[in-house]
Amino acid sequence: MFQEERLISIVEYLKSNKRITVDLICELYDVSRDTARRDMVKLEEQGLIVRTRGGAILPTLFKEVGNYDERLQAESLSKLTIGKAAAQLIQDGDYIMMDASTTVLHAATALFSRQNVVVTSSIEIAAILTRKEETTIHILGGVLDNKHHSVYGAKAIEMLNDYHVDKLLIGTCGITEEGLSAPNEEDCYLVRAMMQHADQVIVLADHSKFGKRLFHRVVGFESIDILITDQALSSEIKDKLIAAEVEIVLAGGEEQHD
Structure with missing residues (x-):
């Protein structure tokens, strides 16, 4: 050989x-x-x-995250399936918050509820929601990240103090037994702040995110209410989520935990 x-x-x-x-x-x-x-x-x-x-x-620390277009193309079918499942959790009249995840973008696209108020850090999600009738859009101010088409920084976090929503939809770059992780501090700070202003936290994550650990830990599973994914989870991750009382929803399938 x-x-x-x-x-x-x-x-x-x-x-x-x-x-x-x-x-x-x-x-x-x-x-x-x-x-x-x-x-x-x-x-x-x-x-x-x-x-x-x-x-x-094998390396457990992932250091590179693609630009917006690259992330949008990666696992696109899985993200579409998860996004549709997430949209079904949004009711007429819900006030919701959305981060700049490409999976959350699919949830915004699939949104069929009416009279929603949406706060987002994503210029792409804001643009999609302009096509939804009876949807009021609040886009956070701050520094525009050209690579990821999102707003971040102290101003964005400060603006969150003016809002409180029923549901928060976020994506993640990596999930291990320790929780969610992100490639940089700014992502962590903004997501943590969003969580403080939402009654329910819903995480959208396709199968490729599991087992990946990035430089910055965002939160542990105790900060999550619902996880929507597209494939059955490993017993290690599933046990940790169940212990934290996270509801697991398999897109296109059944809940794995009541």
Whole structure:
């Protein structure tokens, strides 16, 4: 087996088994310890693994988040399904808040309720809601993030003090057993502030977000009321959510927890 084939195989093994040792690489691929170590060095240089004492694991820290258009295209069918499920939770006359998540964008698109008042940090969501009759839109002021088409900063957080809503819809870049995480502080500050001004917090997250940890922790599961996703959860994550009394809704399916 050539090295490149071996490297691919090692990464695939890690996806299923989480950890691999030097000795196991030697056993699986019939190579010397020096060769096994060279393989791990190569994979680490490519950013595909993190070397640990005597072995390696897959990276758990995700550092890059795509721009708005890239995020909008990623897992688009899953986001569409989740967005439709989220829209069904919004009633006529609800006051709601929406962050700049691309999954929440699909919820805004699917919104069929009437006479809603919506507060949002997303210029894209605001534009979509202008097409919804009898919807009043409040867009937060502040600094415009060109990469993510959203507003952030101290002014946006200050404006939230003027509002209180029935329901908050947010997305997330990553979910682990420790809770939600985001790539930068500004995202954390704004989402936390939004949560303080909503009676119910609804998180929209497709399957690709689970198991991803980013630099900044946003909140733990105790701050969430409902999680909407598109695939059954791992037992570890599900148990943590149930312990925090989070209602789990499987888009297109049944609730996993009452």
